[in-house]
Amino acid sequence: MSQAFVKESEEQWLHEIQPTLAALLVYLTRENNGIRVYKKETTVEKRTGKEAYTMSNGLSYIHDENGRWQVV
DSSP: OOTTOOOGGGOOOGGGSOSSHHHHHHHHHHHTTTOOOOEEEEEEOTTTOOEEEEETTSOEEEEOTTSOEEEO
């Protein structure tokens, strides 16, 4: 069977992954069609004072109040 067919139950959302940087990197690489995504820098997000991780895909990610990943 072709891997092009993905069951809907196998789909995963950003807020569902574990709150670790390693899990974020695996998720983003998978979402980027297998092209490796890596952390470029870590800064402090001005609005919340939380660590923001800027990634090679051009987006920054932080943990929300519940410890889940979100895009800044």
